[in-house]
Amino acid sequence: MTPPPSSIAILGGGTAGWMAACLMAKAWPQARITVIESPDIGIVGVGEGSTPQLKALFDALGLAEADWMPAADATYKAGIAFHGWSDDTPAYFHPFAGQIDLHTQGAFFASTRARRHGADVPAHPDRFFLNARLAEAGRAPIAPAHFPFRIGYGYHFDAHKVGHVLRDAAVARGVVHLPRRVHDVVVDTAGQVVALTLDEGDALHAELFVDASGFASAIAQQALGVPFRSFANTLFADRAVVMPTPRQAALPVQTKATALSAGWAWGIPLTSRTGNGYVYASRYLSSDAAETELRRHLGLLDADVAARHLSMKVGRVETSWTANCLAIGLAQGFIEPLEATALHIVQATIEGFIGAYQAGSRDAFNAAIARRYDGIRDYIVAHYRLNRRSGPFWRDVAANDDLSDDLKAIMTAWFTGGDVAAVVEGRGLAGYYAPMSWEVLLAGYGTFPDATRLRTAPPVADLAAIDTLLSGCLLNFPDHQAALDGHRRMP
Ligand SMILES: Cc1cc2nc3c(=O)[nH]c(=O)nc-3n(C[C@H](O)[C@H](O)[C@H](O)COP(=O)(O)OP(=O)(O)OC[C@H]3O[C@@H](n4cnc5c(N)ncnc54)[C@H](O)[C@@H]3O)c2cc1C
Known part of the structure; x- marks a missing residue:
């Protein structure tokens, strides 16, 4: 058995980074854990729906729904209603x-x-x-x-606010929060990550590194050169446009996924607002046309509501655990959010890794995570x-x-x-x-x-x-x- 790591540096304070901090602090209470994140870069902030696995995470961390749900504007989710995906059956519920x-x-x-x-x-x-x-x-x-x-x-929630809930839970378990930018990743000749170089010449050393840096994948893909396997051959959607609307008077217990001309639009009910977005394929639709189509879908054609445009890199890294680095979240991969599976994979990756690390079963772990990605993709x-x-x-x-x-x-x-x-x-x-x-x-x-x-x-x-x-x-x-x-x- 490998002993637990004595020090862990987590690059990224999005939902993935804080999930890792919470679960690793729980599993390895003796480890010195630091989450480093750049407030200038910020988080992607759009993951608003979950699968039932998230309940298991909050239960494991001892976070009661009565506490965390109001803090994250959260609602309950019984499943997903699909509208317009087939001319034969106009709607069905998953x-x-x-x-x-x-x-x-x-x-x-x-x-x-x-x-x-x-x-x-x-x-x-x-x-x-x-x-x-x-x-x-x-x-x-x-x-x-x-x-x-x-x-x-499962749940719907404000991604920023749920991140704060997880951050507070991690800090309460002794995790150090370092709001600094990482400029470089130091890798030794054996291919092991040694340190993260910060602004003003400081460096953060650790035994284990977690790359939760979002689509940048600063350690895994950039510094270690872990190959990325694209899913673009089967999942054509590579962009999203996002636009909130006021909360619905009667809050549904479902995400609504409506097929549009080159993808689909989500509607996610929160207690503070409704989250909306259109996931589409840029090969078939320009970003202007996608925004107009979403506005029309929401009845916002003439409304003064700002839209946010995002690019999505769809696929996964070949190996989630490479050298002394675990890649999680968007740094590890992404399958478009039709079934809201991203946080579910983050959780499965961290929990699987905690077991595999001490058992030294890296290959089996990497194969299992790759298979999970591919199974969900299908x-x-x-x-x-x-x-x-x-x-x-x-x-x-x-x-x-x-x-x-x-x-x-x-x-x-x-x-x-x-x-x-x-x-x-x-x-x-x-x-x-x-x-x-x-x-x-x-x-x-x-x-x-x-x-x-x-x-x-x-x-x-x-x-x-x-x-x-x-x-x-x-x-x-x-x-x-x-x-x-x-x-x-x-x-
Ligand atoms: C359109 C869209 C819709 C989605 N919908 C869902 C959904 O419904 N359900 C779901 O489960 N998931 C969804 N996701 C995925 C979800 O948003 C992410 O999986 C989740 O937010 C985790 O993101 P992350 O923590 O990996 O990355 P991010 O939130 O991007 O966080 C990256 C972190 O890394 C830090 N960072 C990066 N570079 C540096 C640096 N050099 N120095 C210091 N800090 C750095 C940033 O500051 C930030 O803190 C969606 C994603 C997209 C794109």
């Missing part, structure tokens, strides 16, 4: 999975399979899952103590590849056959009436996206035989019983606003 779904997903799988085999049976995913009902009813996915099933949920690629929309961008992404073997195998199983769950599980992909998520996507897009070719058939699922179960469950959950107000009332 729910975060919970234990109650085990009672309905068999019926869903049987229904999608029957429909793929030509039976005209209901197979829209929203009929089958509790979180879709919670979203429709605007109820918070917070199960009361007497409700016997665990419910999966799920995002499927959203584009399976679209049924018109227009040059959508036609080109639907025609793109430069797909991984895993994605081809899942699509083949679906379109030949096979067992998607068996393929996802057999290929070891369920840890990235479970069979339920794959089937929700495929059924949500309406990728079934043409309606004129379906034959009349009795339902294979007892939909009335599912309705009774889910509407009974729904009664246990509080109104979203009431749940958020409850945080503020707590001492």
Whole structure:
């Protein structure tokens, strides 16, 4: 076993840097940990949606929702509503999975399979899952103590404010915060990072370095020359334009992802405002045209609201752990934010690294992280590849056959009436996206035989019983606003 590092320098005070600081300070309380960040450079500040894993992080750090959520203008998230991705099925909901779904997903799988085999049976995913009902009813996915099933949920939050929450938690654990700019990275002849050179000639030495410097990737890609594997062959979107609007009166418990002409727009409800952005492919749309399209989508064509434009480098480093440096966050890679997976990968990387560091299992760790990236990428690629929309961008992404073997195998199983769950599980992909998520996507897009070719058939699922179960469950959950107000009332 390798002993824990005695000193750690984390370059970057974005969400990734502070997550690393919190988790490493918890795992290695004896280590001297410094987070160095340049206030002049700032953070990207746009990651506003999470997966359920973030709850595990806050729980592990002992941060109660009643404390951190009001501080970060946060709301609950039961899943993502997809609008306009297919002409056949105008909208569907991708729910975060919970234990109650085990009672309905068999019926869903049987229904999608029957429909793929030509039976005209209901197979829209929203009929089958509790979180879709919670979203429709605007109820918070917070199960009361007497409700016997665990419910999966994530959050929406202000990225700057959640960063401050994590910074305060890290500093409370003894992490040193150094607001300075790094000018150079000193690497020795053996390829080990020795120090970060600061302005005024100071240097910060450490045994272990964490590169959380954002898209700059100042240590991993710039100083160590770690190769970058681009995903541009399958994920065409490389820009985003961002624009806030006032908060919605009734706060949804869902992110809204609406397909537009060359990408998609997000709508993320916070208690202070709504976060909006348009992720698009610059090969198909200029930044001016994208801004105009987003303004039109938001009803802001004539409004005096400033837009922020961002470039995105989509892909991942070959190895997240190289020499004595761990790359995390945007310095490590980025998959466009359609399923809000970036912080989830950051968390998985840090937690995996903490175990692997002491075990000395660098190669296995790097392979596992690369595989996680690729597994998540495939799920995002499927959203584009399976679209049924018109227009040059959508036609080109639907025609793109430069797909991984895993994605081809899942699509083949679906379109030949096979067992998607068996393929996802057999290929070891369920840890990235479970069979339920794959089937929700495929059924949500309406990728079934043409309606004129379906034959009349009795339902294979007892939909009335599912309705009774889910509407009974729904009664246990509080109104979203009431749940958020409850945080503020707590001492
Ligand atoms: C359009 C878009 C939408 C996104 N949406 C989501 C989402 O919904 N959900 C999600 O999970 N993620 C999302 N992400 C990703 C998310 O924003 C990032 O993963 C997350 O914010 C972590 O960023 P970071 O900490 O790696 O980098 P940054 O926030 O860019 O932080 C980099 C840090 O490095 C410091 N730094 C850089 N160079 C130097 C230097 N030379 N000296 C000193 N300091 C330096 C900066 O000051 C800063 O503190 C989105 C990203 C984009 C681009």
